[in-house]
Amino acid sequence: MNELKPTENPQSLPSSVYIHVPFCRHRCGYCNFSLVAGRDHLVERYLAALRKEVEQLPVHAELETLYLGGGTPSHLTDEQLRELFALIGERFTWTAATEVTLEANPIDLQIDRSTLFRDLGVNRISLGVQSFDPQKLQVLERDHSPDQVMRAVEMARKFANSVSIDLIFAVPNETPQVWQNDIDQALHLGAEHLSTYELTFEKGTQFWSRRLKGQLCESDEELRLQMYEMVIQSLTANGHQHYEISSFARPDHRSRHNQVYWSGADYWGLGCGASGYIDGWRYTNAESLMRYLKLIESGESPQVHRERLTPLESARERLAIGLRQLDGLRESDFLSRTGFSFADCAAEPLGRLESLGLLAREPEAKNVPTSNLNEIANTDSILRLTDKGKFLYDSVAVEIIA
Template structure:
């Protein structure tokens, strides 16, 4: 008989998490490559979602002070201003943001008005991540985005007047995208008032419209060497603009790294609420139901709505910390790791580390184990070997 699911809302046993993620699962349109937890054109569900979210948040034993709040989606700014105000009130009722804390929200370039940005500013948002994806209209059309390149540039300038930290998401490796188009997109991005940029290679996730079109031969991925060259261009050129490469896909001005995501990469614990949200509390990783209507239905009846959970062993925690740290350009601080997890890195993964050092994929510099430049191009396979 399977063990009962742990109470994932139990009070933290030690130092409580200092980060919280909240998921807003609404969009105007689902892009063909997107496999995130969301519903499109179902705004009638928003009031029920707000009630359900309030019920889930009530499972906390008390309000908590946190250093980072991240609102993701979906498109959180798809909510109208009245709904956003109610949403932020729920957050304020259960979480206090520490002084100089980071309060991030995801947004798309379309639909951001001065009035809505003023509301975000008044509610404490100090970092906005814009899903721009490209500054080429043909690429945007392939990606099924609903904004134009010139609109995105205007919105970036607009956001910078209200919110101190503006970040962009960009996608490379789009079908029919040439290296020159990617170079132009990056050059445009780096000329804008942004403190942070994330670059992601396009993936064809199972169940997405893009994956179905790829199998049908209607949409062909770019060649591996083209995608590699695009990534190489990004990691070479973006740092020249003063935005340092600090994680596999992320670049930031000094002091403007995404502090919330650093919580994940440092293998620290965090709260999570909303459909599809993940959390890590008391050594238990759990994920909420990804089906939005199921999650709403469950929480309207005050029932936990979990997709899965895993109680991590000491060994699993240590291995996961290695895997996550390898995403960071700085890598893993070996002495700190061995103290934190009371384990020898050599005993745990010594053979694998030696193999990849000899192969030129890993290096140790001043006590830090990290990927080499060449290792960055095969990071996933190297990291899998270490876990």
């Protein structure tokens, strides 16, 4: 399989890059990401493979966003992180204007590493907090304590412009009081950005088998909805914008990197399990770390899946993913970017979803020169999820793409 490479004009290359770092101290019971736990002896080999993958790419113009996710990138030692950023620098450049995000476990920010992160250009930190409740953390098999979160945020403040906190809700036996306390604590710490996820039981995880054995119970739908409404209410009342189904941000602190995904723009994904989207092509690298290493070490492409979407498929996907953004999609923008109207993409499903009250279309006067009478008569429209649709987004997306 030939590796996917776009044209070599640096100005037309993607300006966003995701790098996957698949190492964790241990695997949490609910996690199904591509990673290994307790196998740190593989880090150097992984960095060497990543270097080879990066070296296959053309030299790029300055990046808009660089995102290091995992796994746990902060689990790498200072020296390994310097090596990682140096190899990324072989083909990409970033400045203070680039959003450089590093995902971190609070436990890795207990000693002051602010000089290191500042030197590397990291200006946004995404902390896997999940909860401030010791019992809930224990159920989730997390290895940090609430106090360690406080210290981590304090340290992050020394170098990051933006601190994002991830929280999980609807954990077995969690009450609304525990969840409200988690939200309040995150607000108290002044997080500029929050991502809140409902716990899901993914096939292949420990939680999946424990649920099958009756050791863990899923929260009922009414409670999950109540918890989702609680977080929307609390965060928006405190000045955060609910800008994507699971994401909340203070003004000017939205995740620029994630908005690249939701807007259907191009990006590179590098490392095991990473996906990229370039010129209508989507590719995915080998998910298993060992397979990724073997492919690269034997001189082969790590991309194990690649497909070219037709323009209509690509537009349909852009519509489904774009609706995650709660500002909605303006039809005229959508048409000029994709060449298709909403109706071209999914007339029937959209009509059904609107009649079910999951989507709403809001007419908007078109901003056109007054000399063009025909166009003045037209109206533009914005399509967005309703409150009910936010909770049922997965079904909305499936309807549109199917």
